Each structure stands twice: as C-alpha cells, then as structure tokens.
C-alpha cells in the first residue's frame with residue numbers, strides 16, 4: 240500500500256544528460272520514465288516538474304553578461320523541451336501524460352490551468368508542469384514547491400544526482416555526511432544548497448514535506464512512495 244496518494248516529483252534536468260555532455264540521453268530518460276510508471280501502476284497520482292540544467296541555466300547566461308531575466312526565460316523554455324521529451328517517452332512506454340506550461344506557448348503545449356491539472360490527476364494521467372513558475376529569478380525547485388502546494392500533493396520528491404542532503408555538497412566535500420531527517424529551519428539556517436531557500440521556505444510554510452533521493456538508484460522512487468526510509472526527509 241503506497242504511503243502517498245498524490246505526489247509532486249521533481250526530476251533533475253541535469254541527470255537527463257546521462258554520460259553525455261548535454262541534452263537528453265535516450266537510455267536515461269527511458270529508465271526514469273519506467274521508474275515513474277511503476278508508481279503510477281500502484282495507483283499514485285503523479286505530477287512532475289523537470290529541471291532544465293541539461294540545456295540551460297539562467298545564472299550561467301547571466302554570468303557571461305546576458306540580461307538575467309532573458310537568460311531565465313531561456314532556462315524556462317529548456318524545461319518545456321525536457322517536459323515534451325518526458326511526455327513523449329511516457330507515451331512510448333504506454334502511459335498517458337499531459338504537459339501544462341506556465342508560459343503561454345499554446346501551439347506547442349496547453350497552458351497551466353489548476354482545475355484542469357486536478358482533473359487530469361484524478362483521471363490517473365501524469366501531469367508535467369513545464370516552464371517553472373513562469374517567472375524569472377526562480378528555479379524549478381520553487382516551481383515544484385508551488386505546484387505541489389497548489390495541487391495538494393502530500394509530499395515533494397526531489398529525485399536528483401545525490402542520494403540525500405549532506406552536511407555540505409558531497410561532490411565537493413568527501414567528508415560530508417548525510418542526514419536521514421532534517422527540519423526546514425535547519426536546512427535554511429545551514430544554507431544547504433541542494434534546494435534553493437525559496438523552495439524550502441514555501442514548503443515549510445505550507446507544511447509540505449520534501450524527500451531528497453537519488454535518481455540513479457534503481458527502485459528508489461518506488462521505495463520512497465511505499466514509505467521506506469530512502470534519502471533525506473525534510474520536515475516541519
């Protein structure tokens with residue numbers, strides 16, 4: 240019996256690259272989708288936000304002199320591409336998915352309309368929220384927190400390249416140790432960079448727990464959905 244009825248799954252954009260230098264690695268996206276299919280088959284309602292780090296990040300554009308807002312809109316469009324690729328891979332794997340964009344781009348993808356998203360979820364369709372929050376200076380982590388709160392998800396699951404939240408970035412500090420559980424306040428005070436502070440604060444205020452776990456670990460998503468102790472739980 241799954242521990243959660245409705246989840247907001249934040250998928251790493253960067254992880255989509257697999258071993259490639261950029262873009263979408265075919266085997267990787269298929270594997271990700273198969274993991275999602277397993278939890279959909281359990282009867283869990285799944286909404287997804289996918290990042291854009293495999294294609295473009297606003298901060299990177301800003302750092303080389305681009306207007307930051309313009310760079311951020313490029314980043315949001317990158318998430319639309321990832322969302323379309325994800326939905327199409329889901330179709331190929333026998334699933335039904337709908338992409339909804341926070342930026343009007345109606346010839347390509349339908350706009351985000353909350354009641355429609357809720358209807359799709361109730362029908363058992365996977366809903367993929369594209370273009371982040373639709374606003375520059377935010378991230379897809381914040382979009383995940385925002386949409387998670389809006390749709391009444393029971394938890395935000397951040398599937399990323401590390402297997403939880405550490406005392407410091409484990410890619411830079413080999414001495415870092417992993418938390419099993421950490422409160423929102425502690426994560427914010429310690430400035431742990433695995434999610435941005437806006438996302439942490441929004442989830443804290445809405446009492447929406449977050450679990451961070453590895454997207455590369457086979458079966459981890461299913462274990463999380465079944466309530467197993469996987470990765471790190473961020474709690475109120």
Ligand SMILES: Nc1ncnc2c1ncn2[C@@H]1O[C@H](COP(=O)(O)OP(=O)(O)OP(=O)(O)O)[C@@H](O)[C@H]1O
Nearest residue numbers: 251252253290292399400404405407408431432433
């Ligand atoms: N304290 C920490 N604990 C765990 N990871 C951390 C910590 N501080 C920094 N990180 C880094 O945060 C990264 C995950 O966050 P980030 O949002 O950048 O990745 P992502 O999920 O791949 O995002 P995107 O979807 O934007 O591509 C990890 O790969 C890790 O290196």
Ligand SMILES: O=c1ccn([C@@H]2O[C@H](COP(=O)(O)O)[C@@H](O)[C@H]2O)c(=O)[nH]1
Nearest residue numbers: 290291297311314315371372377378379
């Ligand atoms: O609400 C949002 C979400 C995203 N962006 C821009 O897109 C890129 C990619 O998203 P990641 O979360 O980094 O994967 C992000 O760097 C921003 O530039 C945004 O502006 N607003």
